[in-house]
Amino acid sequence: MNYLNNKELKDVKVISKSEYPSKSVPKAKITKDLSSLIKELGLNDGAVLSFHHHLRNGDKVLNLVMKEVQKAGIKGITLVASSLFPAHEELIPLLEDGTIENIVTSYISGGLGKAISHGKLKGHIIMQSHGGRARSILNEEIKIDAAFIASPSADKMGNISGVNGINSCGTLGYAIADGLKAKKVIAVTDSLLEYPNYPADITEDYVDHVLMVESIGLKEGIVSGTTKVTKDPIGLKIAKDTLKVMEATGLLKDGISFQSGAGGISLAVTSYLRDYMIENNIKGSFASGGITGYLTDMLEEGLFTSLFDVQCFDLKAIESLKKNPNHLRMSGSLYGNPEVSSVVDNLDIVILGATEIDTDFNVNVTTGSDGVLMGGSGGHQDTAAGSKVSIIVSKLFSSRIPFIKDRVDVITTPGSTIDILVTERGICVNPLRQDLIEKFNEANLKIVDIKELKEYAEKIMGEPKTIEKGERIIGLSEYRDGSIIDYIYEVKE
């Protein structure tokens, strides 16, 4: 619109009748031929391809597309996958032959993680938080050439809905940034529905192609073994103590906002919180994050006024999203992008798990006790930073693996944002939170020094073996703001 600066408009060219536009026609977007589509996209060596993980371990789209990329002989791909699951271990040969050179993800489990830890990726792996992923895509630190969006349903123009179709997986929160920013957006679907397909998570104005495939996966694969309340009495004790801790923070009152992970103890906390809220007639504000049936029940009971759902963790959550107008979709950016105003910053309490924690309260959920990649931040960093109070719940003694260390293997979430640790052998409070320590003292809640708890555990279990690491740094643990908080080392096989 440079002509705004022209002093005179008479020199601006007005098109003549012969140049008049014809009627516009909708672009044909549908294809069944992935191989031709990859050619049409003009992907070069080193291209950046993105995928979301809302079908979790049930996803088939990532393998399908990447194997076709391999066939096309394109090398050096940077794979930007919001999470990777055991189902994706079919991609190991693609690391070895250089099809996939770098991986950027927020969570990785299964054989693929193991292979990467054992040095099979020629480039690097960058572990981000969910909010950090959205940040890096939206601020164009990562430039996606093509986003292949597993779409439970789409219409011929590419309106994508996560609640319609045979593999409806609910909200598509992690794919929103990709849809907004990728140079080319491909809806990959096994359910082509009548135009207009709605409610659309991603609308046609952002979609370039609709790729019909036989199957995008299996929606049942979204349910992992951990999305049930624990039955283990030690886990239940920890959950009960966590509720006491929450009460002592003074935040258990009308208007509370809450998030918990989908681990067994976290869900037990949610369950006890429900009882507490009913008993004390507390009406909460919102619950957020990955959403389970436990939270949709609480929504229906009026214990929360709304849910911010970035990812449906079970089939009940999907049903609720379909029918309850107070069950809201949330993008990864709205969830936890640190460069904008996000929901985590309005969160009172978050309940999180940990693989290990250190005496500085740094948490590792990225690697296992053997140093092998088996998880990642997901929303861990985001909610720990944003919440008024972040609480780690974990057993101190679990399968003979030490839980508290001097230094965690990989720092996923910096201790400066972790406030409380609740174990079956005591509650620790981060010394940075003197305000909480005072409150807990007032409430006669016993606090243990985290160093003492560590010594106690070691007395019983012995000192932890050191993990045998290789020399090579294979990846980085990125903080949500883009700074690097730790190296990830190769592990000897």
Next chain:
Amino acid sequence: MNYLNNKELKDVKVISKSEYPSKSVPKAKITKDLSSLIKELGLNDGAVLSFHHHLRNGDKVLNLVMKEVQKAGIKGITLVASSLFPAHEELIPLLEDGTIENIVTSYISGGLGKAISHGKLKGHIIMQSHGGRARSILNEEIKIDAAFIASPSADKMGNISGVNGINSCGTLGYAIADGLKAKKVIAVTDSLLEYPNYPADITEDYVDHVLMVESIGLKEGIVSGTTKVTKDPIGLKIAKDTLKVMEATGLLKDGISFQSGAGGISLAVTSYLRDYMIENNIKGSFASGGITGYLTDMLEEGLFTSLFDVQCFDLKAIESLKKNPNHLRMSGSLYGNPEVSSVVDNLDIVILGATEIDTDFNVNVTTGSDGVLMGGSGGHQDTAAGSKVSIIVSKLFSSRIPFIKDRVDVITTPGSTIDILVTERGICVNPLRQDLIEKFNEANLKIVDIKELKEYAEKIMGEPKTIEKGERIIGLSEYRDGSIIDYIYEVKE
């Protein structure tokens, strides 16, 4: 993420414990002080400020903000207002003193348009379509420094909802591009609601400030005099003939998609279409555009499966948007942005008005018979181009003003996209549409040559007087794709 290209990661800096992030806290966004806010925004001379028009003639935000900009002594503003109404004629002094230098809009009526036609704007006025507006903002042809978004409701973090609050005006479709792209986004509201305010048209991640004001306007102002079915027998005859035309196109069948303007004859067509669909048991697909109660009734009766609503035209539409999940919000880009896949491209039939038409079927809805600015494309260009069949409905004889000319005063919509004209004295078909002419012949529908219809009208009314234009070109009629299709001249007072 340059470290993806590093051969070695050991040189990447890992932050030390002393640099660890502290817990993040929500940014304080609320202010009641517009004057300080304008200083804080750091607006310079020549800044680009944007506004939406969903409150139509009831809007108070534009005047309020611009007068404060004037007080701050900032000059040379480019005002990007999606539409301007009689309520905005208070801004005339700001044209005269150079506060506002350029205007980019899709519709202008009232005293402000008159003042601009009489040469009071020091810079230029650019008339866009609704889709063209979205295009130019999203592709950054227009770079907005600050978007002041009149918000029927907002919470402290800036979640904006158009259906909550005392001045709920419904969907905020035209403000979405501004929210996505403006350097600073300000929610201006008179209804501060509890966090989280939902359903949000624009979420907090896009909002920088929440400005509390006494009143954003009067929602009743959205209803203009034209949003009722005409009672004029001539208008009703035209509507009845239009239905016959629609039938002859072969498009009146299951799956039909439809849009009509909110003028009296257009609404009469909608009303006859309703009867026809009931009688013939036709189930339509979607209706789109500015939405009225006539269409929400048809949605509830199952005559359409969904509505794409870019703007609520009456209070009934707002109520429907609140409660009916098949009544969908649509952004200006999804509506008609020609650079993406948009809803207009899937439209079967659109019914449009015209101030005048010429023998090439070019339509003017920008200026009146006196050459003075009194309208604009709105969605006219977009739907004419996108629809399978675009139909202009108008009286041939209306208040002694000639309707068909050799050349319209200002080309708003090029004749190459206008298919049919229906008047009380005959139906004309664009010669480009031989397919329609054949169909109408088969249906024994009488067609008149538009030149003959013009001659007939002139025989009765005499030849039109030429408008007395000045020398100066004050603005441009922009086509939706950004090309310029006509000049707009100054008119002598």
